[in-house]
Amino acid sequence: MLTSPKLNLLSLLAGARDTLPLVLAAVPFGILFGALCQAFGLPLALCLAMSIFVFAGSSQFVAVNLLGMGTPWFIVVCATFVVNLRHMMYSASLMHHVRRFTLIQRALMAFGLTDETFATVLNRLNRHKDQPFSGAYYLGSFGLMYSNWILCSGVGFILGSQLEDPLGWGLDVAMVVAFIGIVSPLLINKMMWLSAVLSGGVAVLTYDLPFQMSILVSSIIAIIIPTWLTFRMKNKKRSLLQEGAEG
Amino acid sequence: MNTTTLTDLQSVLLILGMMVATFGIRFLPFALASREKLWGKYQEFADTALGFVPVAVLTSIIAPTVLIRQSGIVSFGLENFHLWSALVAFGVSLLTRNLLLTVISGLGTFALLTVLFR
Numbered sequence: 001m002l003t004s005p006k007l008n009l010l011s012l013l014a015g016a017r018d019t020l021p022l023v024l025a026a027v028p029f030g031i032l033f034g035a036l037c038q039a040f041g042l043p044l045a046l047c048l049a050m051s052i053f054v055f056a057g058s059s060q061f062v063a064v065n066l067l068g069m070g071t072p073w074f075i076v077v078c079a080t081f082v083v084n085l086r087h088m089m090y091s092a093s094l095m096h097h098v099r100r101f102t103l104i105q106r107a108l109m110a111f112g113l114t115d116e117t118f119a120t121v122l123n124r125l126n127r128h129k130d131q132p133f134s135g136a137y138y139l140g141s142f143g144l145m146y147s148n149w150i151l152c153s154g155v156g157f158i159l160g161s162q163l164e165d166p167l168g169w170g171l172d173v174a175m176v177v178a179f180i181g182i183v184s185p186l187l188i189n190k191m192m193w194l195s196a197v198l199s200g201g202v203a204v205l206t207y208d209l210p211f212q213m214s215i216l217v218s219s220i221i222a223i224i225i226p227t228w229l230t231f232r233m234k235n236k237k238r239s240l241l242q243e244g245a246e247g
Numbered sequence: 248m249n250t251t252t253l254t255d256l257q258s259v260l261l262i263l264g265m266m267v268a269t270f271g272i273r274f275l276p277f278a279l280a281s282r283e284k285l286w287g288k289y290q291e292f293a294d295t296a297l298g299f300v301p302v303a304v305l306t307s308i309i310a311p312t313v314l315i316r317q318s319g320i321v322s323f324g325l326e327n328f329h330l331w332s333a334l335v336a337f338g339v340s341l342l343t344r345n346l347l348l349t350v351i352s353g354l355g356t357f358a359l360l361t362v363l364f365r
Contacts, residue, residue, distance in 0.1 A: 021350045046258050054265045063265060073257050077264030084272045086304055091276040093300040099280045110274035115308065122301050123346065170357055173329055176312050177336035177353025179305045184340040184349075186302050199303045200310030207311050208319060215307045222303035227296040 008136040015140025018124065022116035023148045025175035026057065028166035030149050033060055034156020035163060040068035044157050051153040055111065055146060058212055059083040082211045086219060090118040097125065097133035105135060112142030116175075123182045191226040198222040309333070326364075332357040 030051075037047035042064065050060050059080040066076050090113055098106050120141045125133060156163070187193050199222030206214040253261065279285055286293035313333045314321050323330065336353030343349070 049262045053262050054269050056269045073261040077268055080265045081268040084269050087273045089300045091273050093297040095276050095280040098277055106277040110277045111270055113273045173332050173357045176309055176333050177350050179309050180336045181340045181346040181349030183302055183305050185344050192302050195299045195302045196306045199306040203307035203310045204314050207315055218307040219303040223296050223299045226299055230295055
C-alpha cells in the first residue's frame with residue numbers, strides 16, 4: 001500500500017476518536033450485562049468469554065436473560081442468530097468497500113462489525129467521498145469498542161449488585177444523538193425521508209416482538225418500499241421518454 | 248438468584264454456537280465481496296436497496312429508544328428527556344451537519360433538563 005505507517009496510525013486514532021460518543025453510550029450496557037450475568041449465577045469466565053468471542057451487545061443481553069430462565073444452550077444460539085441478522089445488511093452494504101482487502105482482513109473486520117462501528121465508518125465514507133475506505137480507521141473504531149466492551153462486562157460483573165440501574169445514568173442518550181447526527185445528513189431526498197419515517201414508525205409499533213425482531217422487520221419494510229417506489233418512478237420516466245421519442 | 252447451571256461442555260458449546268452465529272452473519276457478505284456483479288441482473292436493484300440500509304436500520308434503533316422509555320409505553324411527555332434531547336440534536340444536525348456539535352447539543356440538552364427538572 002502507498003500510505004505510510006504514520007498515516008495509518010493517524011487513521012487508527014481518528015477511528016477511535018470518532019467512535020467515542022458511541023463507546024461512552026455502550027458503557028452502561030456493558031456494565032449492566034456483567035451485572036446481569038452475576039445476578040443470574042453465570043460464572044465470570046462465561047461472561048467474559050461471551051464479550052471476547054461473541055462481541056454482540058444486544059444478543060448477549062437476550063442470551064443472558066434466556067439462560068436466567070433456564071433455556072437450553074442451543075435455543076440461545078438460535079436466538080443469537082435472529083437478533084444479529086441485521087448485521088448482514090450492514091456487511092452487505094459495505095461489500096464494495098472491502099473488496100480490496102484480503103479474506104483474513106475481511107474476517108477481522110466482520111468480527112468487529114457492530115452497530116457503532118458500522119455507523120462511524122459509514123459516516124466517514126459519506127463525509128469524505130474523495131478518500132478511500134480506510135482499514136486502519138475501521139480497526140481504530142473496532143478496537144476501542146471491543147476493549148471497552150470487555151472491560152465494562154468485567155467491571156459490571158464485579159461491582160454487580162452494588163450498582164443502581166446503569167441505564168438510569170442516561171448515557172444511552174449519547175448513542176441516540178450520535179446516530180441522529182449520522183442519519184440526518186443522509187436524508188437527501190424524499191425516498192430517504194420515507195425510509196426513515198417508515199422505519200421509525202414500524203419499529204415503535206412492533207416494539208413488543210421477541211428477539212428484537214422489530215428492528216429487522218421495520219428495516220426490511222423501510223428498505224423494500226422506497227426501493228420499489230424508486231424503480232417504479234424510474235420505469236415511468238423511461239416509458240415517457242420512449243413515448244416522446246416515438247411521438 | 249442462582250438459577251443458571253450449565254456444564255463446562257454446555258458452556259463451551261454455547262460460546263462456540265453464539266460465535267459462529269454472530270460471525271457467520273457478519274462475514275458472509277464480506278466473504279462474497281470479491282465477486283464482481285454478485286447480484287447479476289438485479290445489481291441495480293440491490294445497490295438501490297443497500298443504499299437505504301443505514302437510514303432504515305439506524306432509525307429503527309433510534310425511534311424506540313427515544314419514544315419508548317418504560318415497558319412498552321410511547322411517551323411524548325415533558326418528562327421524556329430523551330425525546331427533547333433527540334429533537335434538539337436533530338435540529339442542530341439538519342442546520343450544521345456537524346456530528347460533534349450534534350452530540351454536544353444533545354448531551355447538553357439532556358444534562359440541562361436533568362439538572363433543572365429532576
